[in-house]
Amino acid sequence: xxxxxxxxxxxxxxxxxxxxxxxxxxxxxxxxxxxxxxxxxxxxxxxxxxxxxxxxxxxxxxxxxxxxxxxxxxxxxxxxxxxxxxxxxxxxxxxxxxxxxxxxxxxxxxxxxxxxxxxxxxxxxxxxxxxxxxxxxxxxxxxxxxxxxxxxxxxxxxxxxxxxxxxxxxxxxxxxxxxxxxxxxxxxxxxxxxx
Numbered sequence: 001x002x003x004x005x006x007x008x009x010x011x012x013x014x015x016x017x018x019x020x021x022x023x024x025x026x027x028x029x030x031x032x033x034x035x036x037x038x039x040x041x042x043x044x045x046x047x048x049x050x051x052x053x054x055x056x057x058x059x060x061x062x063x064x065x066x067x068x069x070x071x072x073x074x075x076x077x078x079x080x081x082x083x084x085x086x087x088x089x090x091x092x093x094x095x096x097x098x099x100x101x102x103x104x105x106x107x108x109x110x111x112x113x114x115x116x117x118x119x120x121x122x123x124x125x126x127x128x129x130x131x132x133x134x135x136x137x138x139x140x141x142x143x144x145x146x147x148x149x150x151x152x153x154x155x156x157x158x159x160x161x162x163x164x165x166x167x168x169x170x171x172x173x174x175x176x177x178x179x180x181x182x183x184x185x186x187x188x189x190x191x192x193x194x195x
Contacts, residue, residue: 001074003054003124007041008067008109015047015056021074021126023052040064040114046175052129057175060118061087071107075127077148078103081163081171083119096163100156102127102148121171 004016015034032047040063048055072078083096112118125133127148134141147154 001054001072001076001124001126003056003070003072003076005068005070008069010038010041014043014045017047017049017054019049019054019124019126020051021128023126023129023132024050027051040066052126054124055174056120056122056124057171058118058120060112060120061116062112062114064114065111067109067111069107069109072103072124073105075102075104075151077101077125077127077130078122079125080122081120081167083121083163083168084116087115087117089117096168097160098163098167099160100144102144102154104151104153106153121175 001021002016002018004013006013014036015032027050029048029050032045032049034043034045034047036043036045042061042063044059046057077100079098079100081096081098085091131145131148134145136142136145144154144156
């Protein structure tokens with residue numbers, strides 16, 4: 001699978017990652033941190049990748065409205081969380097949302113606004129890896145798996161759901177952890193937690 005993103009108004013890609021579809025338990029995690037302070041973008045990206053899995057955590061603010069282009073090639077399951085609040089606010093994130101989607105390849109553009117602090121978290125899992133993580137006949141995943149097998153874009157929930165405090169806390173633990181730990185069980189738990 002291929003995952004890449006860029007600010008439409010800027011020439012360079014923010015990231016472009018090619019990830020093998022199959023999950024190999026002993027393949028090491030690759031960590032990458034990128035900071036961008038180029039008018040109009042202020043962004044800190046934290047990335048983890050391994051076979052069958054790509055994780056991105058991004059904190060973003062913009063000086064003017066811009067568009068973010070994201071492309072995903074290959075059959076993937078995405079678990080995404082979007083948190084946002086006014087940039088000057090000391091309060092926790094407000095109307096934050098999330099969903100899980102099956103994407104057989106997508107190219108999307110989203111507009112972001114100035115004066116808003118965005119925190120974006122996405123786990124992109126290959127279809128092969130996802131189907132090995134879950135019990136296909138579980139009532140929780142049964143309908144979603146049925147839709148995946150049709151090979152058409154589908155969401156776990158018709159409408160985006162509110163992100164809970166527990167979800168925000170789990171994501172923060174992953175990003176802020178200074179320990180060298182194995183994340184093998186983290187993504188299945190996050191996927192199940194977000195259902």
